[in-house]
Amino acid sequence: MTIQTIKISPILKKVTSKRSVEDYYTLCWIQNGIKYIEINKIKYKNVSNSVFFLTPDFDWKIHKNGTSASSGYLLYLPKSVLEYPAFKNLHITQVRFFKSIDEIPKINLSPGIEKRVQSILEMLDELLSTNLPHREEAILSLLNTFFVYCDGKCNIKTFISDNNQKAALVYKFKKRIDKHFSEYHEVSAYAQLLYVSDKYLNECVKEVLGTNAKSLIDEKL
Structure with missing residues (x-):
């Protein structure tokens, strides 16, 4: 696994899913300022403070309001990252959120958790663009922390x-x-x-x- 394959970007405008040579799983954290997210031609509104787990099988679009402020983050993860040993015992990995194609795996974050998630993703964004010593360990640690927060909010009804x-x-x-x-x-x-x-x-x-x-x-x- 190479950390260089992880990608992250703030949601600043309308975004559409893209196919690549290595299909990425997409973790979409929506904060505010989104009209709706369209997944496989179905529109989902009122999605603030939500995290969506989207497999490469999903076609999706994020329709943003006319504001220049960030409305969350898109985290693109190759399969190799999800197979990292530290993530294997997490519930989100065990039930394979990223493999669900029949329903849309989604969790809602409380305001307190939302602030923590924002800090984690902002640090990930910064670290992924640097060459600091021990960068890989720090990135994996932040990912694990983020997954732990998601794990605590898992709604297994979907499965x-x-x-x-x-x-x-x-x-x-x-x-x-x-x-x-x-x-x-x-x-x-x-x-x-x-x-x-x-x-x-x-x-x-x-x-x-x-x-x-x-x-x-x-x-x-």
Whole structure:
């Protein structure tokens, strides 16, 4: 893997997907000032503070308002970067956000997370244009931090099928945490809300997300 193959650019005007010799996966963070993003001829509006994970199979266009200010970033990643060992245990890698062609993988960022994401992408933009010592390690570290933030916001509903009961339960668990995190801090309380045992809830979370149920509660807190 070579860091030189990673590309990043601020969204300053209308942007259209392009095919290249090496097809890039596109991570699109939209901040403000976007009319809509069009993906495979479907328009998505009201997309501020969203991150889209777009495979080379998607045809997409970003339609920007008439302003010169940046409206986010486009991060172009070759497949080799996603296979980096540090990224393999992340949920976004395990469920292959970048391989979904049936639905549009998208997450929404809260205002606090949005500011952190902006700082990370601004630093990536700066580092990719320099030749500083240990540049590659710094870039990979920033990418990993960005993915960790995305991981915490994963909405696995996109990947749920009718016969995937464990994934469906984990999705419900995450929704319950979002609703009750200030009230309930223990796994047993959520297991009771979901009419399952603590053990089974932990088993499902471990299988679907590769972590334990308590860590999801702690992360939200």
